[in-house]
Amino acid sequence: MPNSKSAYSFSNKKEKLDTHIIVVWVDNETGVLARVVGLFSGRGYNIESLAVAQVDEKLKISRITIVTTGTPQVVNQIKLQLRKLVPVHKVADFKREDKSVIFKEMALFKIVGPNNKLKDAMKACKKYDPVLLDKTKKSNVIQITALRREIDKMSNILKKFGLVSVSRTGAVAMTRGADIFK
Amino acid sequence: MSKLYSGAEIVFKCMEDQNVDHIFGYPGGAVLPIYDELQNFKSIKHILVRHEQGAGHAAEGYARSSGKPGVILVTSGPGATNVVTALTDAYMDSIPLVCISGQVPTHLIGTDAFQECDTTGITRPCTKHNWLVKDIKDLAYTIHKAFEVATTGRPGPVLIDIPKDIQFKKTKYKKYKKENKLNGNSHNHFNQNSIDELIDLMSKSAKPIFYTGGGVINSGPKASELLRELVYATGFPITSTLQGLGSFPGDDSQFLGMLGMHGTYEANNAMHDCDLMINIGARFDDRITGAIDEFSPKSKKVHIDIDPSSINKNVNVDLAIVGDVKTVLSSTLKSLKKKKSKFLKSNKQQTSKWWEKIQKWRSVKSLDYIGSEESIKPQYAIERLYELTKDKDAYITTEVGQHQMWAAQHYKFNKPNRWMTSGGLGTMGYGLPAAVGVQIAHPKKLVIDIAGEASVLMTLQEMSTAVQYNLPIKIFILNNQYMGMVRQWQELLHDKNYSESYTAALPDFVKLAEAYNCVGIRAKTPEELDDKIIEMLNTDRPVIFDCMVDKVENCFPMIPSGKPHNQMILGPKDKESNKISGKGKSLV
Numbered sequence: 001m002p003n004s005k006s007a008y009s010f011s012n013k014k015e016k017l018d019t020h021i022i023v024v025w026v027d028n029e030t031g032v033l034a035r036v037v038g039l040f041s042g043r044g045y046n047i048e049s050l051a052v053a054q055v056d057e058k059l060k061i062s063r064i065t066i067v068t069t070g071t072p073q074v075v076n077q078i079k080l081q082l083r084k085l086v087p088v089h090k091v092a093d094f095k096r097e098d099k100s101v102i103f104k105e106m107a108l109f110k111i112v113g114p115n116n117k118l119k120d121a122m123k124a125c126k127k128y129d130p131v132l133l134d135k136t137k138k139s140n141v142i143q144i145t146a147l148r149r150e151i152d153k154m155s156n157i158l159k160k161f162g163l164v165s166v167s168r169t170g171a172v173a174m175t176r177g178a179d180i181f182k
Numbered sequence: 183m184s185k186l187y188s189g190a191e192i193v194f195k196c197m198e199d200q201n202v203d204h205i206f207g208y209p210g211g212a213v214l215p216i217y218d219e220l221q222n223f224k225s226i227k228h229i230l231v232r233h234e235q236g237a238g239h240a241a242e243g244y245a246r247s248s249g250k251p252g253v254i255l256v257t258s259g260p261g262a263t264n265v266v267t268a269l270t271d272a273y274m275d276s277i278p279l280v281c282i283s284g285q286v287p288t289h290l291i292g293t294d295a296f297q298e299c300d301t302t303g304i305t306r307p308c309t310k311h312n313w314l315v316k317d318i319k320d321l322a323y324t325i326h327k328a329f330e331v332a333t334t335g336r337p338g339p340v341l342i343d344i345p346k347d348i349q350f351k352k353t354k355y356k357k358y359k360k361e362n363k364l365n366g367n368s369h370n371h372f373n374q375n376s377i378d379e380l381i382d383l384m385s386k387s388a389k390p391i392f393y394t395g396g397g398v399i400n401s402g403p404k405a406s407e408l409l410r411e412l413v414y415a416t417g418f419p420i421t422s423t424l425q426g427l428g429s430f431p432g433d434d435s436q437f438l439g440m441l442g443m444h445g446t447y448e449a450n451n452a453m454h455d456c457d458l459m460i461n462i463g464a465r466f467d468d469r470i471t472g473a474i475d476e477f478s479p480k481s482k483k484v485h486i487d488i489d490p491s492s493i494n495k496n497v498n499v500d501l502a503i504v505g506d507v508k509t510v511l512s513s514t515l516k517s518l519k520k521k522k523s524k525f526l527k528s529n530k531q532q533t534s535k536w537w538e539k540i541q542k543w544r545s546v547k548s549l550d551y552i553g554s555e556e557s558i559k560p561q562y563a564i565e566r567l568y569e570l571t572k573d574k575d576a577y578i579t580t581e582v583g584q585h586q587m588w589a590a591q592h593y594k595f596n597k598p599n600r601w602m603t604s605g606g607l608g609t610m611g612y613g614l615p616a617a618v619g620v621q622i623a624h625p626k627k628l629v630i631d632i633a634g635e636a637s638v639l640m641t642l643q644e645m646s647t648a649v650q651y652n653l654p655i656k657i658f659i660l661n662n663q664y665m666g667m668v669r670q671w672q673e674l675l676h677d678k679n680y681s682e683s684y685t686a687a688l689p690d691f692v693k694l695a696e697a698y699n700c701v702g703i704r705a706k707t708p709e710e711l712d713d714k715i716i717e718m719l720n721t722d723r724p725v726i727f728d729c730m731v732d733k734v735e736n737c738f739p740m741i742p743s744g745k746p747h748n749q750m751i752l753g754p755k756d757k758e759s760n761k762i763s764g765k766g767k768s769l770v
Contacts, residue, residue, distance in 0.1 A: 030314065035306060042307050073494065080491035086311040086331060 015071040019048070019096040021103060021173045022078060023181070027087040028054045028062040035085055036064055045070060045078055049105070049148070049170030061089065065172050067096075067148075092181045100176050106169045107151045108133070109142045113162030121161035125154060186352040189318050189344065190215040193282060194223040196325040199358040202226060202253050204244065204622055206237040210257025211297060212284030215349035229622060229651060232643040234261050236615035238268020239641070242277045243619030246602045247577055249402060251278040251332050252619065258284045259297030262343075263304065267609060270308040272339040274606025275425060276400055278332040279339035281309075282325075287347040288316055301343045310338040318351040326358050335369050336489040337400055369488050370505035377513050378521075379501055380460070383482055385522060385529070387458035389536045390418045393441065396425030396605070397463015397487060399598045401507035405429070406598040408511035409462065415518060417526050417533065419540055421449035423464045424590055424605045432594030438540065439549070442470040443741050444587040447548035447750060448540055450739075453478055454747035455539070461485045463507045466496040467606070468743075476746035486510050548739045549591050550755045558708050560585065560660045560731040564592040564632065567658060570715050576600065576628040579616040581637030582608045584666035584737045589632040591737075611640030614657060618644055621653040628656070628719070635661040635728075636685055645698040648724040656718055657726045662733045663688060670736045674751070691728035700724035 026032045033052055040047050048067040055063045068078060075093065082091045094101045111121045118140045122130055125144050134141035144154065148171060155166050175181060187195060193216055197205070206229045209217045220228055231237040234256045241252025252272075256265050262283040272279045286295040302314045311331050313324045321344070328340045384390060392413060398405050406429040413420050413436055420430050421441040430437055439446035441453055450472075453459065459481045464470070466485075471477045474496060483499040485492070486507060493502040503510050518525055551561045564585075578593060579602040580586040586603055595601050602620060604612035613631040621629045631638075638659055648655050660666075668683040695702030701721050705714040705728070718725045738753035 031302060031306070034303070038306055073498075077491060077495055080493075084310075084489070084491055 017069045017071060018075065019067065019069050020075050020078075021094045021096060021101070021171060022066045022068055022075075022082070023092040023094070023173055024064040024066070024082055025089040025091075026062050026064060026085075027089070028060040029087055032062065032087045033064070035087065036066075036082065039081055039085065040066070040068070040078075043077070043081065045074060051170035051172050065170060067171050090181070094173060101173055102176060103147060103171050103173050104145045105148050105151055105171045106143065106145045107154070108167045109144070109154070109158055109163055110139060110165040111142065111158065111162045112139045112164045114138075117161045121158055121163070124157050124161065128154070184354050187355045188215070188219070188352050189321055189349040190219040191222075192318075192321050192353070192355050193325065193344070193349075194219055194226060195355050196322055196329075196358065197226055197253065198223065200326070200329045201250075204229060205253040205255050206231055206240045206244070206619065207255030208232075208234050208237060208257065208261060210259075210261050210284065212258035212286060212346050213255060213261075213282075213349075214284075215346065216255065216282070216284070216344075228255070229618070229647065231615065231618075231647050233641065234264035235267050235611070236618070236641050236644040236647065238265045238279070238281070239271070239609070239612050239615035240619035240622070240644070240647075241279050241281075242268060242272050242275075242612075243579055243602050243616030244623045245272075245277050245279060245619075246399075246616075247599050247620040248623040249599065250623075251280050251329060251337075254279060254281040256281065256283050257297065258286055258301065259299045261297075262301040263299060266304060266308060267607075269305055269339045269341065271604050271607040271609045271612065273308050273310070275604065276337050276396060277339065278337035280325075280328050280332050281305075281339060281341040283341060283343050284349070285314065285343045285345040288345045289347070291345065301341070305341045308339070309341050312341040312343065314343045314345075315348055316345070318348050318353045321348065321353070322355055322358070336397075336492075370509050371490070372503045372505045372510065372513075374513070374517070376501060376503045377510075377517050380484055380503065380514060381517055381521060383458055383484065383501065384416060384418075384460075384518075385525065387482075388532050389452075389456045389481075390416070390458040390460065390533065391438075391452050391456040392418055392420040392460050392462060393423075393453065393464055394420060394426045394429055394462045395423040395464025397507050398426055398429040399463075401463065401488075403598055405463075405506075405508040405511060408508060408515060412511055412515055412518075415515065415526060417529055418460075419452060419537070421445070421453065423467070423470055424603060426464060427590060427601045428595035428598045431596045433596065438544075440590050441747075442467075443472070443743065444591065444737055444739065445741075446591075447546045447739055447752065448543035450741065450747040450750060451543045452540055456481045459483045461487075461499070462511070463487060465492045468496070471497065472741045473744055473746045478747070546752065548750070548752055551735070551738075551753055552755050554732065555708060557732045558705065558711055558729060560588050560662065560735055561592055562708060563658075563660060563705075563711065563729050563731060564588050566711055567630070567632070567715060568593045570712065570719065571628060571630070574628045574719075576630055577602070577617075577620045577624060579603065579613040579620060579629070579631045581613040581631070581633045582610045583634045583637060583668075584662075584670065584735075585632055585634040585637075585660040587667075587737045588660070593632070610634075610637035612637075614638055614641050614655075615644045615647075617655040617657070618647055618651075618653055621648070621655050622651070629654075630656045630658050633657055633659045634666060635659050635663065635688060635691070636665045639689075642694075645695075645700060645724060645726070649699050653724060654722050655724050657724075658718070659691060659726065659728055660731050661688075661691070661728055662731050662735070664733060666735075667737070669734075673734075673736065674740075675742070691726050695726035698724075698726075700726065702726050702728065704728040704730065706730045
């Protein structure tokens with residue numbers, strides 16, 4: 001509504017968005033993912049990728065890793081709002097640029113084509129220590145773990161070698177060194 | 183072997199242990215086993231409402247006026263969906279509610295069974311937490327945990343969904359022992375340094391203001407006492423949000439009135455020009471701040487709040503003190519007495535110019551209106567209602583709209599927990615059922631719902647509840663035949679295009695009252711108003727009071743949304759304001 005007189009307020013501010021990786025430790029109970037994801041959608045926060053799995057079988061703790069973008073104020077709100085959820089134990093927040101944290105995503109590439117193309121595809125992935133998970137005369141399934149932009153790049157490169165299917169995970173994160181996040 | 187109890191019995195055993203004495207509810211297929219047990223628990227009284235939304239608002243009124251959590255019992259499907267508005271309302275205004283809903287039996291969940299809905303899914307965003315109990319062994323723990331979540335930290339609604347088969351299943355019940363660890367301390371995350379910093383800021387400030395909100399009320403009556411002590415000890419001016427009214431006496435000379443969109447000229451200008459703003463239990467809502475970029479540009483801001491996520495959400499602050507208002511105020515007072523025992527005296531000089539400025543703003547008399555001898559001005563009606571009830575320790579609820587703002591402006595509250603209004607969600611239809619809940623909590627007190635004719639029609643069926651339980655609530659309707667606030671915005675901001683804001687074919691409220699077997703009173707002229715109000719007050723039965731007011735009166739002052747505090751539109755009485763309003767309109 002460009003000229004409405006009863007507008008509440010228009011936001012003209014364009015603030016810089018940072019990419020953050022938010023790690024949330026939660027009780028692995030029914031609906032817990034919906035609570036976390038619903039908080040993001042309900043308050044208009046972004047989710048770029050999501051990775052969830054139970055990490056402690058005995059205590060039934062799941063670890064949710066969310067890649068998000070937002071202004072510093074929004075990222076701060078995301079953390080504070082998450083901490084208010086009853087099944088949330090702790091919340092960690094890392095900037096993507098943070099050198100003290102390892103970020104990884106995994107991707108599976110299915111390549112279909114003649115033998116030489118399959119070989120070229122493996123070669124192209126060499127930098128990321130590819131694992132050949134499946135091999136037939138006509139096809140390969142290759143697994144790599146890398147950063148998101150690296151996987152983006154590989155997805156593009158592999159097209160010319162007969163890439164027919166890509167499956168990728170969201171990012172997972174872990175701090176370097178002996179310390180753990182408390 | 184210890185006795186086995188059914189799920190339905192456990193629901194009531196838990197309520198007994200939580201000292202619940204009233205529940206608001208409506209029966210249905212999926213909660214019948216619970217209703218079956220009701221008669222065996224004499225200490226718990228069930229109030230049968232006429233619509234589940236009414237149960238929710240009644241529980242809110244009960245909670246806000248008593249400080250205890252409100253308890254709701256509804257059936258599955260429509261029972262649960264009908265209560266969603268009230269849960270959302272309670273979530274926005276931080277009211278502790280515990281809602282128990284029936285659910286179809288566990289083996290039917292997910293089959294689109296009769297009266298099935300995804301209750302926990304629907305209520306997830308409007309509760310602090312909710313639970314679907316699938317194992318009878320979890321039931322007692324879940325209910326007790328629900329009470330804990332609802333009442334600790336920043337209070338709010340919770341919901342427990344109990345499938346019908348779980349209500350029949352049996353297990354042991356262990357008497358509940360309240361854990362002592364949650365005595366409020368776990369929510370205090372501040373240290374003495376912050377308190378010292380606050381006192382330092384206070385002693386340096388020449389233009390301070392307290393800006394207080396519903397958090398003071400939620401922190402308990404003691405918090406209001408401490409607030410008064412602190413305000414008197416400092417000599418600072420104080421303004422309050424809609425929800426905070428009553429925590430400080432409305433007729434005190436240090437009180438500047440309510441702030442925000444329909445706040446007073448002095449409160450909003452003082453907020454804009456201050457050099458120190460001390461926010462106690464308020465949340466920088468958009469109806470308070472106006473244009474956020476121009477909000478109080480030159481002040482240091484302190485924010486005292488129990489909810490860490492309230493800090494820096496809308497407005498960045500210089501000093502955040504996360505904790506229970508009561509505890510923070512008590513620490514502040516202690517330090518103030520120790521370090522600056524003569525604070526008031528030393529400060530008087532420093533803030534004298536500020537007070538002069540405030541007096542100037544005050545002299546604008548922004549709440550004034552043009553009186554009339556022919557028609558009842560709505561502001562006049564509230565003023566008279568206040569004058570005739572101010573010694574009666576009345577409890578006031580409201581609906582939402584112009585009448586609500588006039589009530590907030592012209593009714594002066596001197597005690598906390600006397601003012602129940604839907605602020606965050608702005609729920610029309612809140613006031614009548616809320617009044618039912620308030621009267622249940624305070625059977626001997628005067629309870630008045632200041633209403634609009636449009637709002638009150640949304641939940642009018644609850645008059646039947648009031649009659650059934652002999653609740654002498656007074657529904658004081660400012661009847662202007664319009665959705666007044668909608669009409670006002672259309673007049674000022676939408677070129678007088680009164681699209682659908684007039685209610686044709688309104689019922690005759692006096693006859694309606696008679697149909698409900700309560701008392702109907704109508705006032706048409708200012709002359710008869712006092713007598714009619716007195717007649718209402720002398721009636722020991724529920725009353726619907728049809729106060730026919732000026733149809734086109736607007737609620738001023740007003741900050742057009744998107745404008746800062748110092749660009750208010752004043753009422754028609756102020757000549758200069760006509761000029762401002764002309765300019766203001768084009769600016770919006």
